[in-house]
Amino acid sequence: MPDAIIQLENKFYISATSSYADDRIKILNQTDTFGIFDRWGDIKQLGEEVQGIYHQGTRFISDLEFKINNNRPLLLSSAIKEENELLSVDLTNPLIQFQEKENKTDVPKGVIYIGRSKFIRNGMCYESITLINYGAEKYDFNISIKFKADFKDIFEVRGIKREKRGEIFEITHTPQNEIIIKYKGLDEIIRTAIITLYEKPDDWEDQTNAIFHISLDPHQSKAIQYAVKFIVGDADDYTISPYNKAQDQLISDIGKSRTLFANVLTSNEQFTHWLNRSQMDLMSLLAQTQYGLYPYAGVPWYNTAFGRDGIITALETLWIAPDLARDTICFLAKNQALVENAYQDAEPGKILHETRGGELVECNEIPFKQYYGSIDSTPLFVVLCGAYYKRTANLKFIKEMWPHIEKALDWIDKYGDVDGDGFVEYQHKSINGLFNQGWKDSHDSISHSSGELAEPPIALCEVQGYVYDAKYKAAELADALDKKELATKLRKQAQQLKELFNQQFWDDETGWYVLALDGQKKACMVKSSNAGHVLYSGIADKEKAMRMKENLMKDDMFSGWGIRTLSVEEKRYNPMSYHNGSVWPHDVAIIASGFSKYFFQQEVIKLTGALFDASIFIELQRLPELFCGFYRRKGEGPTAYPVACSPQAWAVGAVFMLMEACLRMEINAIEKKIVFKQPVLPDFLNNIIIEDLVVGKGKASFELHKYKNDTGLIVKSKPADWEIYVIK
Structure with a gap:
């Protein structure tokens, strides 16, 4: 998938100018909805102006800013929680001074704690802002939350220019403390952002800036909460759950999603964390369709169903989450092309390349509503x-x-x-x-x-x-x-x-x-x-595979972090390019899986170790869509590719394919057996425990242990009619 799509002479190509890396962003996502925030938890249009909350291919919220007494708070820290469920931001106040006539006590710097907690669920974004006075005196001050919506199609955000746009209606307020912002696009579809404040503001400024007067005694706390609902089409029937209830529902959703996967534990805590992080990232990308779950390709730019990406993700995770493969097959079968359509690059029997929502596809300004341009x-x-x-x-x-x-x-x-x-x-x-x-x-x-x-x-x-x-x-x-x-x-x-x-x-x-x-x-x-x-x-052919293996692992292809997309000896090699010299984790995993099919296990171990090492240097230990193909430098991590999707489905799925390749694990339900053919564990793993692996109508649990010149297997449980064994 190109890293940014622009139109040149009626063709869509990539643009290398859509970098948002310098904005130091944090991303929350849940299926059709995702948010790109700055580290304060705000949305500000800086640099390439990509921050916002997006839903079904449209940026609904384009500006979101929290202030204390009209000043930006001081940042302490911000992080996405381990299970991707929450953006947590810790802030404090700058020095707040008042004129004598205001009869208020100045607030020293750093005595008011401000905690922001955001999450996304079911087409809504929720936030709770907690204020705690850690000072010795009572303090009075104002806080404000400003909202703005521009309803730009995601392709507009990424660079496509339009001669005309739709109309944003007059902003309305309701007695239920709601701000309603509506936009009617050129596709005649109304898109609505409904901002619900759980407490009535004390004042309003410019209709979308809610102001609250806060008074806190020493060690007193107060919470201000709101939710934003995103609606495409009819907005008459909707419900807004309380923050705490919605958060409980999100945690319940995560618990249910975990049952898709077997449990894996290893002797290396960091490797186990990589596995867990990858699982949670993939779960955040699983969209509930009418045909079951489907892995969306990646956030932010490919937060939709792609055929190739979904299939490869399902192949990567087939051994650990087979139901995902079933749902993926069903979704693609139901979206299979039926007739020839040149505009969509569609032909009977062809499988989807991508499907998108948004105003531009509804207006046929771009062909990606259902597009089949994938060979x-x-x-x-x-x-x-x-x-x-x-x-x-x-x-x-x-x-x-x-x-x-x-x-x-x-x-x-x-x-x-x-x-x-x-x-x-x-x-x-x-x-x-x-x-x-x-x-x-x-x-x-x-x-x-x-x-x-x-x-x-x-x-x-x-x-x-x-x-x-x-x-x-x-x-x-x-x-x-x-x-x-x-x-x-x-x-x-x-x-x-x-x-x-x-x-x-x-x-x-x-x-x-x-x-x-x-x-x-x-x-x-x-x-x-x-x-x-x-x-x-x-x-x-086997002898050709041997030569390919040797050549792929030479320095012109192997960067130390993985295999480059293009050799450094080629004319078009550029380690900072999208496809001509970068390293893609899914690409490396597929090659490692190929090596394992020809019993090139030492090379599998080397590739697995390279991506594991890379993950340790990367924030959240989340492998991105790709990174630059520079040679590995001592004491430094891989060089980031600025517009790489993260999380991205087939990138986070790579670790599961790598593990399968190391173990040379074959699950054959037809013959009711799990076979490990000459498995090898990397130096950094002494043992692997796999529990509750779905096999047939039952589950299996087993352990693999590394010995000096061997790998041993301990079967803890299995269906009576299944066999689990190692071939050495």
């Missing part, structure tokens, strides 16, 4: 279906999904191979669509060794691997459904693709799979991380 989502959808069946043996569900799987396979054969050369390639049809349609979809991500950009139709190396994997997994599903003839046909197609691929994509001189074939069938002789995905799919 790999469709084969990966089939891969996920096959992997889910092996993990769960849920044949009933596969029968329900089979028509969608067939349509996806038909799309691969009919539409995927544009020029009939046996490979799946892309060429966008939408005038406003993405030029590049693999996971590296920025406009300059696919090039030749000369630096010249490749022209479509473009056949990416990793996509051929995904298609190969999809055909084999579809064959297994066809066997399970007693479609033997189709299974035989699919296996034959997969084998033919593997032979053709290893002939045409392999460059023996360099020992690399080329990045792509362009529209003239000219090889893009570029060393890229894409080639590592070829191992993940299993399409690589």
Whole structure:
């Protein structure tokens, strides 16, 4: 996904100028709603002006400022709580002086504690502001909370200019201490922000600045609370829960979400924290759809459903949270393209690239309401279906999904191979669509060794691997459904693709799979991380996989923090670019998983250790979407990429795929067994405990321990008809 989308000559490209890193922001998110705040808990339009509270693709609240006696308080600290549920800010007062005629006592600096606690739940943002007088005297002062709403579409915030906008209606107040701000967009949809103050203000300024007169005796405290409700469409029927009740409901929601995952504990407290943080981050991105839970791609810019991101996240977490994969499959199946639509880059059977809300998509100013410009989502959808069946043996569900799987396979054969050369390639049809349609979809991500950009139709190396994997997994599903003839046909197609691929994509001189074939069938002789995905799919010949492993781990690709997207030796290499030299955690995890399939376990351990080390240097131990590809420097962490999403689903899911790769764990529900094939634990882990892992209709718990030259297994519990064992 590009890091910022702007329109140039009717095409959407990335912009590298949308940095908000210097604003020192804090992010809260819960499915369709997220907030970008400064460290004080305020919203101020500084720098690139991206702060705000967003809901369903629109920035509702664009200004939020708390003041004490018309002064900004002094910041003590601010942090997102461990479970992502709360932004907690500690502040205190500056010196407050009064003129003698006001007959008030001056307030010394640092005697009034101000605690701000914010959270987001069900399309609402709640805040409680606690004031405590730690001074020896009674103090009187004012506090104020100012609100402003601009209702900008998220693409406007990110740089798209519009000739016309909708209309913000006159602000109204109600007897229930509500401020109602409405906006009617050019799409004729009314969007409403309802600000409810739980206590009536003493004064108002400019209709949206609520002022409270505070009087506190020594050690007396007072709380001011409010909530903001975001509504798209009809605003007549709504309820505003009290702050404490809503907070209790949020904690209950978190508890229920935890049951999706097995419990994992390790001998390394920091590694366990990385696992827990990643789990909580992923839970904050899970949206409840009518088809179940779906992992939104990332906050702030991709807080919506993306096909590729959802599938890869589900694959990363399949072993630990299989129900998420089921819901992901169901959502994508129900949003599968039915007809050809050039504006959406849609064709029958194709799986979604992304879906968005907001005024610009409703007005068809951009094509992303339901957009299908992704070359790999469709084969990966089939891969996920096959992997889910092996993990769960849920044949009933596969029968329900089979028509969608067939349509996806038909799309691969009919539409995927544009020029009939046996490979799946892309060429966008939408005038406003993405030029590049693999996971590296920025406009300059696919090039030749000369630096010249490749022209479509473009056949990416990793996509051929995904298609190969999809055909084999579809064959297994066809066997399970007693479609033997189709299974035989699919296996034959997969084998033919593997032979053709290893002939045409392999460059023996360099020992690399080329990045792509362009529209003239000219090889893009570029060393890229894409080639590592070829191992993940299993399409690589064994001896070629060995050479790829060695080359991927050389210094020009391995930065010390992970594998770069592009070799430092390439013309377009830039460690600060989005796709041409940066490091992406999900990319590294997929490559590590590929290494494990070919038993390259020492390299798996090295990649796992690199990302673990990186996590320790990063705030909250939360791996972002990507970071810069500079060489690792002693005593320093990785260099941040300023507009990386964080949390981002497939980035936080990487740790689970890495753990699975280290253990070489295979859960086969069809044969009712869990097998560890030559598992290896990193040096920093002596043991791993996995509890309440869903297997069939029961659960299993076990421990793995590292010995000098071995890894041992202790099974604590399992269903009677399941086997758990190690192959050494």
